Amino acid sequence: MKPYSTSKAALSILALGMGLGLAMGSVPAMAAKMDATIGMQLEPPNLDPTGGAAAAIDEVVYANVFEGLTRFGADGSILPALAESWDISEDGLTYTFNLREGVKFHDGTDFNAEDVKFSLDRARADDSTNAQKALFADIASVEVVDPATVKVTLSKPNGAFLFNMAWGDAVIVAPETAAENAANPVGTGPFTFTEWAKGDRVDLSRNPDYWGEAVRLDKVTFKFISDPTAAFAAMMAGDIDAFPNFPAPENLPQFEADPRFSVIVGSTEGETILAMNNKQPPLDNIKVREAISHAIDRQAIIDGAMFGYGTPIGTHFAPHNPAYVDLTGQSALDPEKAKALLAEAGVSDLTLSLKLPPPSYARRGGEIIAAQLRDVGIETEITNVEWAQWIEDVFKGKNFDLTIVSHTEPMDIGIYGRDDYYFQYGDPDFKAIMANLDKATDPATRTGLMQSAQRKIADDYVNGYLFQLARTGVADAKLKGIWPNSPTQANDMTAVYWED
Incomplete structure (x- = not known):
């Protein structure tokens, strides 16, 4: 990013023009801003939400294009x-x-x-x-x-x-355009796809023929900035109008103290977990998985990786959901119990791979967890991977022991019933709970089944449950309509506007 500079000559001309305008009483009022640039830490691998698992896809196109x-x-x-x-x-x-x-x-x-x-x-x-x-x-x-x-x-x-x-x-x-949606998305939404400058941005334009209520922005640009320091600089310089999922929560107090900005803190559907490969020895032993869970200090991870933003969880369910059960006590920090469980499992001198995708919660959290596991006798081999590699190697290839990821899909506990899902649980009793949930329509019955599902995966220590990801965003104080919470992985721009 080049520093902004203005020559003395240019300043003189600008001052002269302003003076003439004031003298003549003809300074025009500034036109209302009709575009917005939205920051995102991750660039989507494609733009087809029906053909990719990355949350960044929906963050660009959900409700906007499709x-x-x-x-x-x-x-x-x-x-x-x-x-x-x-x-x-x-x-x-x-x-x-x-x-x-x-x-x-x-x-x-x-x-x-x-x-x-x-x-x-x-x-x-x-x-x-x-x-x-x-x-x-x-x-x-x-x-x-x-x-x-x-x-x-x-x-x-x-x-x-x-x-x-x-x-x-x-x-x-x-059917006419489905095959091309990955690079040239064609939907029915209030914005149309304009351009994808790979590695930089995606541009959307207002759809003049939209069937519903017209949006108030003519153009939206999603700008990809992976480095937290660069994201902070871009916001401070005004190059970005909003960063709904700001990657450096440690900078939020600076934005809160600056009247130019509004800080938006809400909840997400993102259960952040230390995922374990349940079919990979020795993680196929429940005692080893339980030992890992008791080695984890959730609050230390929230404080160290997320600067205090996040809610501890003890199962794969959002705390803001009425059916949530607080099971954090079941896997509370207990290093001595962790050591005893490893001894009962006959495991010693254990080294596990820990593959970390790009988000700061994973990279920062991974270093903290590695230290916590070392305290109970488990070493880790950390590998930082990009999202494309994570999808291929971890999500599809199941070539991992441990990984850290935030599952941002809404109420997605059903993934634990899938035999081929990357952490490879697929327990028959859990599947039966989910089958009954699918059939149930009575709200009380559904709540009871959801709570049984939460307890089942907590009892089996399928994964290490860390925290519910907070939505920590920052925006220009005059930009209104940004979602405070994330009921799904989206940057819905349909109600966003500039306040006069």
């Missing part, structure tokens, strides 16, 4: 989107969606029920590359009733089906 049948509101509620309403059969198996009419994709083609059928069938196909294919597993058939009506029949009741359809992985795409 829309689903339903969507998450800022408060986590499920709202109508491309489906303006729906009817559910008494047996809970058939959902009839009444679609909005007059909607067009950004290439000018019409949106209709055929696009919904294509999208859902594509997501659940045997060769689907959707990162959340399990969201569609209960769909038995998708039938086009007429251009504005689609009927989805499930193989079994699923009380979370409308919730599932709000995920970014469930957005509706067109």
Whole structure:
């Protein structure tokens, strides 16, 4: 970044112009700002939310470029989107969606029920590359009733089906453009894709033909700044208007003291965990996993890696969810118990790989955890990896012992029932709990099952549960409408505007 400078000559001309303007009484009022530059620490690997697991994809395109049948509101509620309403059969198996009419994709083609059928069938196909294919597993058939009506029949009741359809992985795409969405996304949203300058930014423009309420910004730029120091400098210089997930929480007090900025602190769906490979010896031994859990000082990680921002968790569930159970005491810091468990397991001189993706919670937290594990006799070999390598090596290849990652998908405890998921748990009893949850519609019954699921994975010490990631953001004080919380991984710009 070049330092800003102005020559003496330029300053003289500027002063003269200002003087003349004042003398003539003709200084025009500044036009309202109609664009916003949003900072992000991570660049998405592609721009297709139906074909990638990275949270950064949704952070750019969710609700901005792509829309689903339903969507998450800022408060986590499920709202109508491309489906303006729906009817559910008494047996809970058939959902009839009444679609909005007059909607067009950004290439000018019409949106209709055929696009919904294509999208859902594509997501659940045997060769689907959707990162959340399990969201569609209960769909038995998708039938086009007429251009504005689609009927989805499930193989079994699923009380979370409308919730599932709000995920970014469930957005509706067109058959004509689906194959190109990774580099040239075409959706139905209020912003259209303009340009992706790899390694730098993604530009979006206001969609003049949007079916719904028009957005108030003409242009949004998502600027990728991976280095926390550079992110701080960019905000202070005014190069960035907002950084909703600011990567250097230690700088927030400086922004709070500066009237030019507003600091936004909220909650996320991000359960930050020390993930363990449950099928990799000796981590296939519950005593070893429990020992690791008792070696962890959560608050020290929150303080050291996140500067105090974060809520300790003892299971994979968000503390702000009404069904949350506080199980932190079950895996409380107890180094002596950790050593005893390792001895009971017959494990000594243990060295484990610890692969850390780029976010500061992982890199900083990994160093703290390595020291904590060393205190109970476990050494770690730390490898810092970029996201693409993490996806291939850890998430897909399962080539790891330990890793640290924040799972930012909403209420995603169901991942523990997947046999092929990267930490390789897939316990039959847990699967049975989730199967009953899928069938349940009574709120009290669902709460009880969710709490049973939380206790089950805590009892099995599947992973080391660290903290719920806080949403710590900073914005220009005049930029309004940024989500304070993150009910899903998104930078929803549809209600963002500049205050006069």
